[in-house]
Structure formats: structure tokens, C-alpha cells
Amino acid sequence: MELKLASHSSYPRIGDSPEGQLLRRTIAQREKGEKTDADLRAAQDRMTELAIAEQEAAGIDVVTDGLIRWYDPASHLAGKLTGIHINGLLRFFDTNFYFRQPIVEGKIERTGPMVIDEFVFARGKASRTVKAVLTGPYTLARLSLAKDGGTQLDSLVEQYAKAVAGEVGALADAGATLIQVDEPAILKHPEEFALLESGVRALATQKKSAKLMMAFYFGDVAPLYARLQALPVDALCLDFTYSPGLAGVVAKEGSSKSLALGLIDGRNTRLENADETARQIEQLLPAIKADNAYLTSSCGLEYLPRDRAQLKLKHLKTVKDTFLGLGKGA
């Protein structure tokens, strides 16, 4: 069993240094007509490059592009599909972050790539494995509004699933070996699990040789854990911070899939006690019947200031080292 360190998904796109302000400055200048689209892309490229460099410097084995180009997890993807226009801001779950709501007014179709270019760019800048990240069909449907309320949720899930599955397939073709699909919304509506499952099945048919990882956060995973184990995917990425009972459930029920253990809180700056977290890992790892597991944050790190996000990444390594030291000390 190998324990790898993984970035979850997003990473801060701003920092206190002048270079850390590059993207914010460029967007503001672009809005005033002082910069071009090419300037904006160059700034996004640079911030992506920096995000990857910081992850690698912290010793992370599986990095992401930090979702630096995403306005938010809903509109960045839905805005690239037909049949949708992007509307005003709504709160993103229980965070102080706001997303632009997709309004579905026609048939949802994927007519081109959604994040392939971003993945290919990141892979070109990284020396480690790059994980591609997508928002799942159930969560996209839940965050969307059907115009005039005419389209039912199950139809939205089905249409989004087809589109996202197309992207999963294209990412696999582009060489992605690990694709994470985020489905936080199901933790708020566990009674709709069948809808989530139908979406996941559609994605799984297109993953080819890539590993598919489903991510669940901002809620208690424990009540759904057994059903998540039955999903046709390779790995589950789980938020342990909302769920005091989850570690016990995983240790007891085991996992036939690889798990990404979101033990490091991505929403709070406090660094976890390394010894306690290492002990949790010690309790959890024997339950995982897979070749590897990941230590990660509970959610993307964009909810933290950049300096604190960096500390959290480094803390992943500290916790892993502490864990590795536990056996030696015994």
C-alpha cells in the first residue's frame, strides 16, 4: 500500500506578492479594455504554472492546475455547453464563495472541449501526475435552474451526464490517468442518490484506461458510505471534517476502492495535530483494499489565503512523515 499526497482541486489564484496579484490586475485591466484576451490567458498560464510549482515544491505527488481559470465550479463547465446561459450569483453551499447559476433553456450538449486545453497545459508544466477535475452531473444539475421550471432534475442530470461523460472520454484520450469528478451536492440531498448513481454510471462508461475518482465534501459522508462503495468508480475522495463518525465507518466497513483521505481541513487555517492525524491514517489504511491511497485536503484550497494554502500543502507532507515514523517508533 502506497500513501500518496494529492492536491484536492482548487488553489488560490492570488497572493500578497506583486506577482501574486497578476491575474487580478490583468482581469481588472481587461475589463477596462487596457489588456487583451491574450494577456488574460498569459496571466492565467503564469498563475497556473506558479500553483503547480508550489504544489510540487511542497512534495505533492498528484497535482492539479488549481482550477485557476475557473470562475466557479458550475459556470466554468456549464458555460461551455449549449442550451445554457449563465445568470447571477448564488452562494456555493455553506461557503462565502458565490457561483454564477447556469440557467437551462434548451437541450444541453457538449459541442467542444471543456477543460482539455487546461489539462494539457498543466501536464506540460508539471513533473508529477496531473489530476483532471470536473464537476459532476448531479451537482451541476442541482446548481442549475431550468427556465420556467419546465425541465425535471432527472432530465438535467441525464443531459449533464452525457456532456460530462464526453469530457471524461476526451480527457482519457488526451492522456489523463486520474480524473476527479466532484459531487458535493449529494450530501445535502442523500435521498436523490439514484440520480447521482445514474450520472456516475454514464461517466464510468467513458473513462477508458483512466482512473475515475468521485469527490464528496461539505457534508457528512458516513450515512452514504456503503452506497458510495457500490459506485462503478476506482476511487473515492472523502471530506472527513464534517463527519466525526466517518473514520470509524471506513475502518469498520473497509474500502474496495482507493480512497483519498480528506483529513486536512481545506476550510480552516489551523494546522491539524500531525500525531493525531497520523494515528487516523494508521487506523484507516489497513481497511483500504487497493494498491494506493491518498492523503489530501477536505476540499479545494481556494478557501484559504495563499500563504495558508501553502502551509496546508506542506502539512500533508509533515503528516505523512509522522505517519511513516509511527511504525519505526513502535
Add this chain to the structure above:
Amino acid sequence: MSREKLRQLGIDLPVLPTTSVGSFPKPDYLMKARSEFAKGKITHEELEQSEKRATEFWIRKQEELDVDVLVDGEMYRGDMVAYFSEHIKGFEQGGLVRSYGNRYYHKPIIASEVHWEHPITVSWWKYAQSLTKRPVKGMLTGPYTVMDWSFNEAYPDRKAACFALAGEIRKEVQALVEAGAKIIQIDEPATSVRPEELPVAIEAMRRVTEGFQAYFITHICYGAFEFIYPQMLQFTVDNFDLEMSNSGLDMLELFKKDKYTKDISFGAVDVHTHVIEEEPVVEQRVRDALAVIPKENVWVDPDCGLKTRSVDEAIEKMKVTVQAAKALRG
């Protein structure tokens, strides 16, 4: 009956009293002064002169518009949580965190035990009250919201942080009461974000308000009220100041199902649009409220703070609010 409580406090208000939620836009000269102060070009005293000038402007303007219960307009604040975090010991200013799009804010960190060391808002309240014979509300941010909008490194969990803040914010309430404030508004906009934590917010409010001779208001907005009503009526306040117009008055449906038992500051104009509502539109909204809540219990105000509007828009929105209330006083 809360009106009786107001009389006991020596405050006699007309039927359908008018007020505003708290913030008004900062005039250009104050924005310039704040920017120059941030760059070290002017002294704190010079900044304060501009803040006082702007406070006086808004007090005079509210009197001119014939508003019944005034606010100081919060000319001295940047953000409703950051302001208190800057004045309560134990906080550190955190780095930038993205709110949406290209908007970022400094999210405070509770780095050590919180301590109220001196009055925070009292001198501003006294100054504003010295300018008018009409009652001026004391304006605070509640412990649940300060906790939710901060990182917590000092307390074991969110509840402990919230209750610690409640103990300190209570001292500010005491200072306001001792200074002569009779109406105190304690804003808790974060209340509805995690409905499962509503009991924590309610208990925190009890700790802040219990035993004081004052009329308490709390402002809650952007909420999934369907998850916290009618339980939220347990808040130990006399008046809920609620955003009604932005959500098509749909809370009134909840009030029809479960009787609303407090006074309400009924948000009758939408603060998120540049459009100034016509008086008949605002009147109709208030009429809709009066069909559900006794006239005796209804105050009229805008949905939320007006600081995101221009000075002219804010004045026009207040004007139509007062006109509509007066037209319905009969």
C-alpha cells in the same frame, strides 16, 4: 408587545415606522480619503474627519427624508466582520480569499482567545445620536456571523468560538446601553447558511442580549429561510429585519403556515438593482405583508444595507420606502 417595550424605553414611533438596514454608500470624498489613508498619505485624524462629515451627511439626509429610526451609515467600516475583528483582541488579519469572480476580501483569523478591550462602536453611535433627536440604532455584527466569516485557530470548534465571541460582543452591547442606546441591531446574515447550527446562533444571541433594557433587532439575509423558520423565532430579539423583496416576498408564505410572532423590519425595496421601484410597487409589497402580519408589528425598510448603491440611488430607495410607509399609515 414590542411597541409597549419601545414606549417603556421612551421611544414613540408612528405606525409603520421606517428605518434602514445599516450601511449607506460612502461619498466620493470618503472613498478618496480611505484610499489615501491606506497609502499613508493622510493621518487617521484626517480620515476620521471625512468619516464624520459623511456620517453627518447621512444623518441629515435621513432626517430630510423623514426616516423614523436612523443609522450612522457605517462610514467608518470597510466590512461588517473585518471591522469588529480589527477591534477585538485575538484576531489576525488573514490574506486575501476570493469571494466571486475577481473579488477578494481579507478573511480574519481567530488566532488566540478573543477579548473585548474597549468600546468599538460607541463613539460613533454617540456622535451620530448627538446630531439628531430621532433614535439612532446601535449596530453590531453578531457572534455567529463573525465566527462563520473568520478562520478559527483558537477554539476547538465553531460552537466554542461562537460562544466566546458572544461573551465579548455582549460587552459592546453593555457599553452601547450604558451610553444610552435604546435600539440595538445585531446582524446575523450567516444564520441560515448551516441550518443545523441554528441552535448555536440562537443561544449565542441569548448570551449577547439577555438582561439588557433595549429593543433588539437582528438582520438576516440571503437565506434558505425554509430550513430555519419557524425555529428562528426563538432568537431573543424583538424585531427581525428581513430581506423580502429580492425573493419575491416568498417568506410570507412561511408566515402564513406558522404564525410570525415578532416585529418585522420588512424589506420593501430590492438593494441589488439600480432600478428605483415605483411607489405603488413598494406599497403593494407592504400591503402584502400587512395581509399576514398585524400592522402594529411592521416596520418598513430596504432589503439590506444600501452601501453597494450609488449615493443618489440610496437616497431614492430610502425616499420611496418612506413614501410607501406614510401612504399606508392611514
